Amino acid sequence: MSEARTYKIPESVLVVIHTPARDVLLIERADRPGYWQSVTGSKDDPDEPLFETCVREVAEETGITIGEGGVAPAALRDWGLANVYEIYPVWRHRYAPGVTHNTEHVFGLTLPQRMPVRLNPREHLRFEWLPWREAADRCFSPSNAEAILQLPRFLPDPPPPAAAP
Numbered sequence: 001m002s003e004a005r006t007y008k009i010p011e012s013v014l015v016v017i018h019t020p021a022r023d024v025l026l027i028e029r030a031d032r033p034g035y036w037q038s039v040t041g042s043k044d045d046p047d048e049p050l051f052e053t054c055v056r057e058v059a060e061e062t063g064i065t066i067g068e069g070g071v072a073p074a075a076l077r078d079w080g081l082a083n084v085y086e087i088y089p090v091w092r093h094r095y096a097p098g099v100t101h102n103t104e105h106v107f108g109l110t111l112p113q114r115m116p117v118r119l120n121p122r123e124h125l126r127f128e129w130l131p132w133r134e135a136a137d138r139c140f141s142p143s144n145a146e147a148i149l150q151l152p153r154f155l156p157d158p159p160p161p162a163a164a165p
Contacts, residue, residue, distance in 0.1 A: 007096040008042045010087070010103065013053045015039040015076075016147050017062070017109045022155065024135035024148055025117065027061060027124040032090075035140040036128075038147070040104070051076065054107050062127070063118025070112055079154055081106040083143040106147045108154050 016038050017025040029035040041057035043050075054076055055066045067073050083104045087095060095102075117127045130138065136148040 007099070008094045009044075009046055010042070010095055010099050010101065011046075012040060012042040012102055012104045013050055013057060013107055014083075014104050014144060014147055015054050015058055015107045015109050016151060017058070017064070017111060018132065018151060018155075019111055019113055019129075020155065022132040022151055023114055023129045024132050024151070025062070025114075026128050026130060026135050026138055027117075027119065028126045030121065030123055030125050032140075033125060036138045037141055037144050038139070040144075042102075050078070050105050050107075054109070058109060060120060061123060064109075064111070064115060066109070069115075071109075071115075075110045077108050077110070077154065079106045079108055079147075079150065081147065081150065083146075085143055104143060106150075108151070110155070 024038070026036045026038065029037065039054075039057050039061045041053060041060070043053050044056070059065050064071060066076055083106070084101055085104065086100055087102050092100065114129045119125070119127060128138075132148055132151050136145040139145040139148065
């Protein structure tokens, strides 16, 4: 008796993790070295709330737990943006036959400062904190780059640099 195949749900989240100074966390895909991105992931269940998808994916991909270690649940904000895009052919086999598009909901997670990251080595190879414009330039995904470029809309002006002693 064989198990039924479980397909990915074509509804996902994109979480732009950043600091008040607009430094953005990017992670490099293990299955496609050189492909840098923000945290992304599909719902596990069609009824899973998007906020829960974000919390789960951030923890799985970075080791950062929303609600612990100085990361308040209120630090995660729904930006009210959604992208509908064609699923890259290389990843289409993960979805049910005939599914060609995904709806991606964009969230921002403001951390008080750059934090240590614990990657899942099966999913990601490296991480980098970059100024927001550089992070947008590094992303392989146009929707991810565009989301990062929207960061100033959701943050007050960055704090001034600390005065030299």
